[in-house]
Amino acid sequence: MTEKLQASALYHGHVTHVRLKPRVHRLSYRIYSLLxxxxxxxxxxxxxxxxxxxxxxxxxxHRKDRGDGxxxxxxxxxxxxxxxAGIEPDxxxxxxxxxxxxxGWAFNPLSTYFCYRRDGSISAILWEVxxxxxxxxxxxxxxxxxxxxxxxxQHCDKAxxxxxxxxxxxxYRFQVxxxxxxxxxxxxxxxxxxxxxxxxxxARKQELTDR
Numbered sequence: 323m324t325e326k327l328q329a330s331a332l333y334h335g336h337v338t339h340v341r342l343k344p345r346v347h348r349l350s351y352r353i354y355s356l357l358x359x360x361x362x363x364x365x366x367x368x369x370x371x372x373x374x375x376x377x378x379x380x381x382x383x384h385r386k387d388r389g390d391g392x393x394x395x396x397x398x399x400x401x402x403x404x405x406x407a408g409i410e411p412d413x414x415x416x417x418x419x420x421x422x423x424x425x426g427w428a429f430n431p432l433s434t435y436f437c438y439r440r441d442g443s444i445s446a447i448l449w450e451v452x453x454x455x456x457x458x459x460x461x462x463x464x465x466x467x468x469x470x471x472x473x474x475x476q477h478c479d480k481a482x483x484x485x486x487x488x489x490x491x492x493x494y495r496f497q498v499x500x501x502x503x504x505x506x507x508x509x510x511x512x513x514x515x516x517x518x519x520x521x522x523x524x525a526r527k528q529e530l531t532d533r
Contacts, residue, residue: 328334329359330366333505335525337388342517355525357501358383358418360397372533373422382423388450396439400448402437407462409446410493414438429454431484434507436500444468444500447476464498474498480511489513497519503527 333355341347348466358366363383367375376393386393390401396418401411420433449461454483459482468474480492492511499506504526511519 327358328362329363329415330530331357331501332528333357333525334378334418334528335505335523336521337521340520342519349434353523353525354381354421355419355523356422356530357505357527358420360400360416360418368465368532370530373532378426379391380425382426383420384423387423387428387430388418389474400437403448403462404437404446407464408444409437409464410460411445414440414442414445415455417501419505443511447474447490447496447498449496451482451484453482455483459481472499472502474500474513488519494520501525501527 333392335353335355336350337353338350339348363375366373367377372380374383374385376384384393387397389396397416400416402407404411415437418433418436418437421428421430425517430452432452433450435450436444437446437448439445441461444465445461446464448459449463452458461478461481463476463478463512465474466477474496476498478494480488480490480494483490490512492513495510495512497506497508497510505524507523509521510517511521
């Protein structure tokens, strides 16, 4: 019998977006995501019938869809980005929250890499943003510590064009409860006058199986 995966999992949940100006607008939808431990990709590929890595299947994950697009050593790419940001990796796991391809197609506006130390704490989070012009930008932000309940709060200035409806002179605030039995990610976008947009992703873990 194949050993149970240690970290890779399926997360079912909801995403909510609230636009606060120039007029209030809200939308909410159900979503599923995969949490893929980059050290487990080979095991995930071997274990599942309807999911493949770097091959066509009903569901699939292709390394070239993320990072620099080369398909080469995705964990190594993230660790190089950590070093460039002054964060020294120690070989701990890197776990990617993303959408798989469905029948060969996927679009991920946001994929999130949780960069762990060997002791299980998180040293950094990489926020990888794609736009509809096939462009990509990554925000590598160190984790300085966690608050009550393990909550992580991070900030950065917007540095990448995403939408014609959002200016560039904006700032992001990330509020994260990392993926365990549940997952919560909240991203608030603000201008000089206050919050413009709020997005929240709440999900619950399920075992990653063919069923």
